[in-house]
Amino acid sequence: MNRRRKTSGGQAIVMATLALMAMCGIMGLAVDLGWSFFVQKQAQAAADSAAFAAVTEAVGRIGSGSVSGFTCASGGTGSGQVDCQTSKISCSAVASTSNLNNGCQYALKNGFDWTTTRQNVTIESNDGANLPPTAPGVTNIAYWVTVRTVQTVPQLFSAVANNSEGTVSAMATAGNVGVIVPGSFYGMNRRGDCLTQADGTTFNCGLDIDEQASGNGIRDCVPGVRASLCAPNGIVLASSCDSGAPGCDQNYAATSDGDVWARSLTIMQDSGYQGQISGHGTWTPSTPSHVSSGSSMFNDPTAPKSQPPLMTPGNVMGTCAIPHGTGISGTVGPFLYYSYTNIVAGSPVPDKSQLNITGNTTFSSSANCPSGSIQTGGPSNQTNSNFPTYVFYGGVNNTGTMNISAGQYVMAGIDPSNSGVTAVYQGDGTVQAANSSATQTGTMFISTDSNYPGLNLPGNFPALNQGGIQLKNANISMSGLVNSVNTGSNLPRSMNTYSGIAWWQDRRNSTVGYNQASGNCPDCTVDDGSVIYCNIGCPSSTSAKLDALVHTTNHVTSTSPILDLDPGNANIALNGVFYQPRGAWLQLVHGNTGFTCAGNTNCPLMVITGSAVFRTGTDSIVLAGVTNSLTTYKAAMIQ
Numbered sequence: 001m002n003r004r005r006k007t008s009g010g011q012a013i014v015m016a017t018l019a020l021m022a023m024c025g026i027m028g029l030a031v032d033l034g035w036s037f038f039v040q041k042q043a044q045a046a047a048d049s050a051a052f053a054a055v056t057e058a059v060g061r062i063g064s065g066s067v068s069g070f071t072c073a074s075g076g077t078g079s080g081q082v083d084c085q086t087s088k089i090s091c092s093a094v095a096s097t098s099n100l101n102n103g104c105q106y107a108l109k110n111g112f113d114w115t116t117t118r119q120n121v122t123i124e125s126n127d128g129a130n131l132p133p134t135a136p137g138v139t140n141i142a143y144w145v146t147v148r149t150v151q152t153v154p155q156l157f158s159a160v161a162n163n164s165e166g167t168v169s170a171m172a173t174a175g176n177v178g179v180i181v182p183g184s185f186y187g188m189n190r191r192g193d194c195l196t197q198a199d200g201t202t203f204n205c206g207l208d209i210d211e212q213a214s215g216n217g218i219r220d221c222v223p224g225v226r227a228s229l230c231a232p233n234g235i236v237l238a239s240s241c242d243s244g245a246p247g248c249d250q251n252y253a254a255t256s257d258g259d260v261w262a263r264s265l266t267i268m269q270d271s272g273y274q275g276q277i278s279g280h281g282t283w284t285p286s287t288p289s290h291v292s293s294g295s296s297m298f299n300d301p302t303a304p305k306s307q308p309p310l311m312t313p314g315n316v317m318g319t320c321a322i323p324h325g326t327g328i329s330g331t332v333g334p335f336l337y338y339s340y341t342n343i344v345a346g347s348p349v350p351d352k353s354q355l356n357i358t359g360n361t362t363f364s365s366s367a368n369c370p371s372g373s374i375q376t377g378g379p380s381n382q383t384n385s386n387f388p389t390y391v392f393y394g395g396v397n398n399t400g401t402m403n404i405s406a407g408q409y410v411m412a413g414i415d416p417s418n419s420g421v422t423a424v425y426q427g428d429g430t431v432q433a434a435n436s437s438a439t440q441t442g443t444m445f446i447s448t449d450s451n452y453p454g455l456n457l458p459g460n461f462p463a464l465n466q467g468g469i470q471l472k473n474a475n476i477s478m479s480g481l482v483n484s485v486n487t488g489s490n491l492p493r494s495m496n497t498y499s500g501i502a503w504w505q506d507r508r509n510s511t512v513g514y515n516q517a518s519g520n521c522p523d524c525t526v527d528d529g530s531v532i533y534c535n536i537g538c539p540s541s542t543s544a545k546l547d548a549l550v551h552t553t554n555h556v557t558s559t560s561p562i563l564d565l566d567p568g569n570a571n572i573a574l575n576g577v578f579y580q581p582r583g584a585w586l587q588l589v590h591g592n593t594g595f596t597c598a599g600n601t602n603c604p605l606m607v608i609t610g611s612a613v614f615r616t617g618t619d620s621i622v623l624a625g626v627t628n629s630l631t632t633y634k635a636a637m638i639q
Contacts, residue, residue, distance in 0.1 A: 039168045040168045040169075043168055043170035046106070046107040046110035047149045047172035049103075050121065051103060051146065051637070052103075052637060054103030054147070055176055058176065059176050063528065066306065068497035069492065069495065070082055070128075070493075072130075077098040078097065082099055085123060085125050086130070087124065088148065089124075091104035091121040092115065100125060100145065103147055104121060118153075122148045122150075123145065123147050126143075132173050132638065134173045138639075142175070142493075148169060148171045150169045151169075153166045153168055171639075173639040177633065177636050178483070179631065179633070179636075180631060181301050181606075181630040183233055183234045184231035184234055184235065185262070186238075186301055186608040189238065189239060189585075190240045190536075190582070191205075191206045191239070192536030193582060194511060196558045198558055204585070205248055205249045207239065207241075207255065207611055208239045208253050209229065209255070210611065210612070210613045211254070211255065211260060211612075212613070227260055227261035228256075228258040228614050228621070230622045230623055231261070231623050233623070234263060236266045237254060238582075239267075254283075255277070255278050262284065262285070264285070265283070300529045300608075301608060302579065302608070302632070303529025303530060304529055306517070306526075309453075311382070311388065311407075311494075311495075313454055313455060314393075315458050318333075319335055319336045319376045320332070320338075320369035320370065321374040322370070324351055328370050329360065333379040336393060337355055337393065338350045338461070339353040339354070339355055352393075352394050352415040352418075352464060353394050354394050354397050355396050357396055357398045359400045364405060365385045365386070365388045365405060365406075366379055386490035386492075387407050387490060387495070390407060390410065392409070392412060398426070398427035398474070402432070404431060404433065404438055404478070405438050406440075406443060407443060411467070412424075414464055423470035424448070424449075424468065424560075425447055426471070427472070427474060428474050431478060439482075441481070441491050445504070446505075447469055447504075447509070448506035448508075449465055449554070451555070466555050472566060472567065474570040479576060480502035481499050481501055481576070497631065499631045500606070500629050502575070502576040505561070506581075508554035510584050512538075512582055513532055513541070513550060515527065515529070515531070519554075520548065522545070531582060533545050563585075564587050567589055568588035570594070572594065572595045572596070574605050575627065576605065576629075577605070577626075578605060578609075585610050585611040585612065587612075588614050593620065594621050595622060595623070604624045
């Protein structure tokens with residue numbers, strides 16, 4: 001017994017020593033892993049904030065509208081430029097004037113100092129034509145930034161295993177990405193925004209919908225529900241009329257003698273607003289499902305986009321001089337069209353008359369001028385044959401059939417001396433797709449004057465006024481612009497932010513004053529969709545400033561900010577977005593069709609306007625869920 005005790009002594013010490021070493025290793029591993037986990041969270045926070053900051057700065061420099069078509073070839077580090085680094089570089093190599101430097105500074109504030117030996121921050125960026133490999137499947141991106149943060153971490157207890165250092169890293173990608181704008185119908189007029197008669201008298205001040213028609217529509221919104229306005233994706237009204245307030249014809253945003261149906265109703269109101277909707281008809285829902293008094297909610301939903309840019313300015317494209325009184329027909333190309341009566345020094349002189357489209361006319365990117373006209377230049381003058389620009393100086397009277405292909409169709413003003421012409425586009429003719437490009441890439445009509453931003457007409461073209469849109473028993477079938485990320489679309493990337501838009505009425509054609517990039521406007525700063533002059537509620541506004549901007553600079557007449565369906569038997573089948581600015585309005589008069597699609601079906605359409613007026617009969621705006629919705633671009637985290 002004693003002998004056993006002598007021979008077995010000390011075993012516990014050996015086992016405890018061995019266990020202690022293992023325990024130290026395990027404890028060291030736990031401590032080192034815990035520390036590395038903490039550092040990794042810090043690295044991820046630095047990467048996230050850096051990527052988002054760099055993209056946010058890019059959007060701020062270029063603007064949401066322009067950056068959608070940004071390409072690295074035109075990038076840089078100036079105050080109005082966006083930097084592309086197509087291969088990752090260290091923040092130490094980023095220029096201090098670059099938008100990427102904002103990201104580097106955010107990483108620094110979050111604990112990652114790339115000037116040290118243990119930490120590094122690399123940054124990579126590109127445009128939407130070269131999608132980030134870190135976010136496969138995300139396609140609707142205008143610009144992106146990827147940030148990688150790396151730190152070497154000294155090992156503590158793990159050093160006994162000859163691991164003196166560990167590496168921790170994180171990665172984040174942010175981008176300027178496309179976001180779908182919700183809603184089927186927007187009424188944007190607010191207190192003091194009025195419609196005007198031909199004699200200049202005002203009416204419907206502050207009303208977003210005036211449904212005077214006694215009928216209740218001719219189509220079902222959903223089975224068993226029939227209404228004059230069907231808006232399944234929701235109605236948004238911006239009126240701020242309140243009880244007894246000046247500048248309001250009524251004490252509510254909308255009035256109805258017919259029926260109005262939507263799945264949701266949003267009222268964007270001031271704090272003093274009391275009324276909502278009223279009338280003898282039926283509103284579904286009867287009360288707003290959402291109410292907001294946030295100032296940003298009153299913005300035009302197309303803001304902060306600028307107005308759609310023209311792919312080719314008028315002073316560089318070929319021209320077609322059309323003899324006065326004749327028409328445009330046959331297969332014709334992308335030109336600046338104008339009417340002439342006289343020829344001076346061998347050149348036809350524009351006479352400002354409206355252009356007649358007669359017979360069957362097909363617009364093709366490769367065709368020439370119609371027979372009998374005088375052509376200068378050719379279709380090759382266009383900068384993008386897949387999406388050319390057609391300009392109609394003096395406006396269009398369409399009594400035939402316009403077979404349209406992908407591109408922009410600009411109705412550029414009416415003769416101010418001719419009181420008999422009030423519409424920049426009118427007629428009972430047909431507009432329809434000429435080929436698959438009109439649906440795969442889309443088409444855009446722009447109604448404006450002779451001074452649309454970027455139009456740049458030749459110097460011998462006299463100034464023209466804004467004009468309205470007047471349709472009488474017309475049939476118009478159009479698909480709005482299709483984002484270039486979609487297969488088959490040849491839309492230029494600079495137009496991606498206008499995806500969905502089929503018809504655009506110039507923002508300057510309005511009874512309120514939208515901000516502008518230039519012009520005779522002392523408070524204008526940039527074309528961004530904001531309103532700076534109006535009768536009530538705009539801090540920069542005075543009646544003199546508003547009058548000068550609207551009538552002198554923008555050439556707006558009493559009735560030019562209108563789409564008039566009189567009678568409203570015109571079949572307006574648009575797949576996409578119909579846009580008018582705040583202060584403009586659409587009016588349906590004693591008709592029975594309105595906005596609808598072929599076969600009396602609901603149209604996948606979003607309508608944005610100042611106010612909608614239903615006069616009599618069974619006028620209808622029949623909308624469906626939009627498949628080609630308005631898109632805006634915003635900075636967001638992708639990965």
